[in-house]
Amino acid sequence: MRPYAASVFGEMSALATATGAVNLGQGFPDTDGPEAVKRAAIRAIEDGRGNQYPPVHGVPELRAAIAAHQQRFYGPAVDPDSAVVVGTGASEILVASLLALVEPGDEVLTFAPWFDLYAAATALAGATLVEVPLAGPHFRPDPAALRSAVTARTRVLLLNTPHNPTGTVFTEGELAALASVAVEHDLIVISDEVYEHLVYGTARHVPFATAPGAAARTLTVGSAGKSLSMTGWKVGWATGPADLIAAVRVSRQHLSYVSSGPFQWAVAEGLALPDAHWRQFADALQHQRDLLCDGLAALGMPVTVPEGTYFATSDVRPLGYADGWSFCRDLPHRAGVVAIPHQAFHHDPHGGEPYVRWTPSANAPPSSARRCTGCGTPSADDPGRAGSGQDVAGTADDTVRPVLSSLTSTTTSSPSLTSPPSSARASLSPISLCTRRRSGRAP
Ligand SMILES: Cc1ncc(COP(=O)(O)O)c(C=O)c1O
DSSP states (O other): OGGGSSOHHHHHHHHHHHHTOEEOSSOSOSSOSOHHHHHHHHHHHHHTSSSSOOOTTOOHHHHHHHHHHHHHHHOOOOOTTTSEEEEEHHHHHHHHHHHHHOOTTOEEEEEESOOHHHHHHHHHTTOEEEEEEOOTTTTOOOHHHHHHHOOTTEEEEEEESSOTTTOOOOOHHHHHHHHHHHHHTTOEEEEEOTTTTOBOTTOOOOOGGGSTTTGGGEEEEEEHHHHSSOTTTOEEEEEOOHHHHHHHHHHHHTTTSSOOHHHHHHHHHHHTOOHHHHHHHHHHHHHHHHHHHHHHHHTTOOEEOOSBSSOEEEEOGGGTOSSHHHHHHHHHHHHSEEOEEGGGGOSSTTTTTTEEEEOOOTTOOOTTSOBOTTTOOBOTTOGGGTTOOOOOOOOOOTTTHHHHHHHHSSOOOOHHHHSOHHHHHHHOOOOOOOSOOOOSOOO
């Protein structure tokens, strides 16, 4: 596991701390999920539900709510007793699934760029991650490339839609084509759909399990961290055929055994929130996405506008950089902002070279509120944030201010970032724009 000791998030977070940069690299909500869900957790604790070890595969109320959620949004019925497993976030479910379903020496096929856990979890299982590029700038899956990457050792196809980091939402047609590869080669599919409710515009999330031939071979993974903006609660789940769920239950119970006791009841209530809630949730995120993408485009970078997820991608070549790593290592010094290079999500050293991942401030109120010039956070004296405890400082250097304004509010041109990197580097010193900092592990 030595190759997985360090992560891009550790390096970039350290850089953010050292330079006082605003972190547009990490992807999690700025604000907590629904009040009703928080109150449900408090009630559960007070009522003594889940304060001691809850049932090992998930409390019946949550398993029933997950089954009802899948049926409500996607159609097929799910048996809450045999077809659902709850775990410590989608992360544990993914690790448990790979430990359960692959043997040392097997190959796990996935599209690159991938969520960083996929590489580490595949290595934990003693298997090899084989990557098939999702080529920029459109990042659409190529079923022919996938098919040609299958070998006699391929056991699992690990999919992710909506896709981190590209924001691609696989279409029904794409999923059908991928399903035909899985059927043809008898692959088990782990479909990571944690961003299922973070889908924008005309895009629609379609579970892979609904593609022809897929249901009997697919585990579908969800997360309350993403769907309910409660990333610290670590409640995740999988649904799927009873034999695959039974296998995951075996390995998962020897990892954390049980987790998140009272939060499981709260998540059960959250998954039953009315349709209006889910629409508003996606609309708020879409607003943030649009601000971010407009700002990035105004800097002179081609932007791949995401159809889903927290993430947007830009191509840094017009700013004078050949690759994302060098851009991201300079950016905190030059503009007080942290972003993440796609290269960190590839094994291929040239994979994703010119692309950088950015995340907007999820769940923040619309731009009518007064904002910190640096990070877009409403000012401390904004009535909407009174008493929030989030302090905002503005020590922006006037040269850099327009860059960050354009990243986080509306479209402002960016003289400093579009100037040659070396001269800009020499003339800009690190600045502290905003004392509000993010913490924790990043997706
Ligand atoms: C694609 C993807 N899958 C899974 C996870 C893990 O989700 P959780 O926080 O529920 O463990 C994340 C984020 O962390 C993610 O981006």
